[in-house]
Amino acid sequence: MYAGYIQGVTSNLALSPSLEDEQRLSVGVPRAKLGTQGLEVSKQGLGCLGLTGAYNLPLDDDAGAAVVAHAFRRGVTFFDTSDYYGPLSNEILLGKALKQLPREQVQLATKFGLRREDAGGAWGVCGRPEYVRACCEASLRRLGLDYIDLYYQHRVDTTVPIEDTVGELKKLVEEGKIRYIGLSEASPDTIRRAHAVHPISAVQMEWSLWSRDIEPEIVPLCRELGIGIVAYSPIGRGFFGGRGVKEEVPAVSNLLGYPRFLAENLEKNKQIFLKTESLAKKHQCSSAQLALAWVLHQGDDVVPIPGTTKIKNLEANIDALKVKFTGEELKGIASQIRQEDVAGDRPHTSFTHTTWSTWKYADTPRK
Template identity: 50%
Template sequence: MKTRVLGDGLTVSAIGLGCMGMNQVYGTALEKADAFKVLAKAVELGVTFFDTAEIYGPFLNEELVGEGLKPFRDKVVIATKFGFDIGPASDGQGYSRMRGVNSRPEHIREVAEASLKRLGVEVIDLFYQHRVDPNVPIEDVAGTVKDLIAEGKVKHFGLSEAGAATIRKAHAVQPVAALQSEYSLWFRELEAEILPTLRELKIGLVPYSPLGRGFLTGAVRPETLAENDFRRGLPRFQGEALTRNLSLVDALVEIAGEKGITPAQLALAWILHQGQDIAPIPGTTKIARLEENIGAVDVSLSAEDLARIAAAVPETAVEGERYSQAGLAMVGR
């Protein structure tokens, strides 16, 4: 497995593993034993970068990831996140318990302590602010994480879906190792302002949903989405928009076929070729998909290949927003 260095010296595998989907987000949750097999196989294949958050479950995903990776703790980097106000279990499961954002310093400390216990670790390797809180100065957020780093409870600071101005303000207080934001062939807005800012400040990029939440694999169809799959609530996965978007995959399938790889590998390889400071974290619950995704590390693409791939899925041709209006209101702050 090749490696990438993010920000202030955080070395991770070139492809990580997003663990959110192990807890019911896409339908049925994995049995613990099956989740542990996926985590162990990922480590065996060279993955050292694992992503979770308190809101996934909520809380259940951190416990699952922490327990599953306990035998490999000295080999892996575990990232988790703070920044949401999470309601009681009576509010439901998953994001239905999210009541808004909360990055008050005292709350950040509470989450850090709770995450340390759930993960079963002595230090959080990478601690992201999950979404920017407009009611708390980002300088206060960065300062709080800076204190946690000084106390030995956190190693590196990260942001998620933050705007360029916010990134600059945070970085001035505590160096930001990585920005985690959506980035893929069907969402490239980061290229205009965010990526140049990250490179100026030497901050890494960790793309989540690098396969467009499964869209770019060519395997997503309306009938394949479970009734409780959260993608059903996203505009790009609804009705005519999904049908039109699926037509964009055909060109990727053709290009991948010519190169003897899968559309997923092609899409991931495209991202990996965008810079050595980028480490995507595709999620999966299946070992076969895990092996497929990791295979993208060995795919070589020419400049002509990259241009052809980008042209095959023009962002302007993608139908629908990537989030609901409520979700969009929380990004790019």
């Protein structure tokens, strides 16, 4: 079972690892509990979106599998995908990669709900029960798995009562096709009503130094209900690693559709990066590690899922677990890197006209 796994890992390391390599690889990733239903994952996960192309060119299957295998060897066991990524191809790649790993040690999360609405490529959402079931069964086939550990509604369908959507997810849990239920970009009312139908184990939200809008309402609600928080884009889609500031955004990247990466906004946001870089020097880490470590410090129930296509960046992300802050240092970082200083909206421009692009508008009709 491990043959392909070991081969994939050693292809990215020296054939005879140095003592430094062995010491680095021996540092484990802590565990975290998401929700109160028994789901336990690595404290840091791997967001797999970029493996099939999003911010950069896609990797081939072997290269993508090598990233997944290396993450697992370092102690990352929580892998996040979606039928939207690719679309579809991300689940296929991840399914191939997971065949080289021990299934019982992996926690696989995928999502449903986003779909193409017309031939022109416009995206919409669907939360109807029959669609939920069809998506789940299709994802299982692409992944080559018997069950999905954590199944999210990717975006909330504001035309379907959340009770109907979660009611079908509950049936899938009872049938053993999924083990835990999650929501992404859901409003407080939607989260509370969903949780009343079946316990929600995790809510996935964008959370980083420059995306902190969930802190006043979503975070306290999740803690009240005992729901874990999975933070996507914790490094600001690479911004805190210098993307758009120290290195150009590739022409093929869909980052050019995010307002914060538009030229006029990047010029203003550069000041935020420079402040982060200065703080990172003080803490003897990179700016990306400082941003990621800040999210890691937000609580035992918070699991960030940074994505990358490069082994060296994966190593740096995992090493962010070594960066430690005191409570006062956390407050100091947050006071210097302020969301109100960020130029540009958070959602992609292709979604800004929708009611489901962000949690603030993701309410559903009353049952």
